[in-house]
Amino acid sequence: MKKVISIIEKAEAAYFATVDSEGRPEIRALLNLCNPKKYKKLVGKALKQEGEQLVLYFTTNTSSNKVQRIRSNHNAAVYFCEPEKFNGICVSGIIEEVTDESVKDDFWQTGWLIYYHKGKKDPDYTLLKLTSTKIEGWYSSKIHKFGE
Secondary structure, eight states: OHHHHHHHHHOSEEEEEEEOTTSOEEEEEEEOTTOTTTOGGGTTTSEEEETTEEEEEEEEETTSHHHHHHHHOOEEEEEEEEGGGTEEEEEEEEEEEEOOHHHHHHHOOGGGGGTOTTGGGOTTEEEEEEEEEEEEEEETTEEEEEOO
């Protein structure tokens, strides 16, 4: 699990997959809040380990298609990678919107004003929580599986 977390923390972006109403996957890049170099204030918050389970947080626009998809299908996956080493981790699980304003406030970063012009109270600011049900990765020339 140590290597899994290392890859997640080094990844520049998080590649986030949801499922549309016809069962097709859709993938897009999100800010990797688990990267401690980019988000020092979120260390210990954006990535939590509970045994072989991970809890990850992400931010997105409430008005985005992904939020509509999440509301109708809570299955999601996120992929993190070190492309130069061909190391990658796929975290699959259940995604939910965080509605607790104090948690959303705790995650807020002033640099996000470019996305959420009204600040942390912007109705277009959504915090997402992914709880893993399966973790699969490729590193050290081997497939690794957790939580199955």
